[in-house]
Amino acid sequence: MTLLVEVFVRDPGGQMRILDVPDDLYQSAGFENWRTDVWGSRPVRALGARFFPQLADGDLVVEPEEVPHLLCETALLRIHLDPIAHATEHPRTVEEHRSQIHRRLRIIEDFARWALRTGGGVLIW
Numbered sequence: 001m002t003l004l005v006e007v008f009v010r011d012p013g014g015q016m017r018i019l020d021v022p023d024d025l026y027q028s029a030g031f032e033n034w035r036t037d038v039w040g041s042r043p044v045r046a047l048g049a050r051f052f053p054q055l056a057d058g059d060l061v062v063e064p065e066e067v068p069h070l071l072c073e074t075a076l077l078r079i080h081l082d083p084i085a086h087a088t089e090h091p092r093t094v095e096e097h098r099s100q101i102h103r104r105l106r107i108i109e110d111f112a113r114w115a116l117r118t119g120g121g122v123l124i125w
Contacts, residue, residue: 001032003055005111006123009064016061019120025111029124030104038101043087047080049073059125067115067122074105074112081105 004027008016021027030038038044040056051073054060062070077084085098092100108124115122 003029003032003034003124005029005108006125007111007115007118007120008123009118009120016121016123018123019118025114026107027111028104029108030100034104037090038084038088041084041088043080043084044077047076049076052077055124059123062112062115062122064115064119064121067112067120070122071109071112071116074109078102078105 006021006027007019009019011017035055039052040054045053051060051062051066051070081098081102085094085101088097088101090097108122112122114120
């Protein structure tokens with residue numbers, strides 16, 4: 001299983017409507033076990049991250065007004081990518097794991113920028 005990233009808008013009644021994903025966007029935010037092993041890990045929490053650790057307990061819904069903060073948090077994780085990769089090492093090498101985390105952060109940033117352009121929010125589930 002993989003975690004998916006989506007962009008959503010709220011209809012006038014407040015219901016979430018997920019937007020169709022363009023063909024050129026890859027949606028993976030990591031593997032299902034990354035909920036706890038990476039995004040909800042002790043090193044990520046120690047940085048003061050507040051969005052990513054929510055994935056350890058369920059889906060992450062970032063409302064439109066919070067999307068800029070999600071972008072800041074992805075930048076924070078990117079700055080600390082090496083210690084996160086070392087502390088959350090998987091069966092692959094640390095360098096491969098670091099590259100995978102970097103790629104997933106880039107995907108999440110792409111969706112967050114799309115959400116900003118459309119006035120939407122970000123859903124990772």
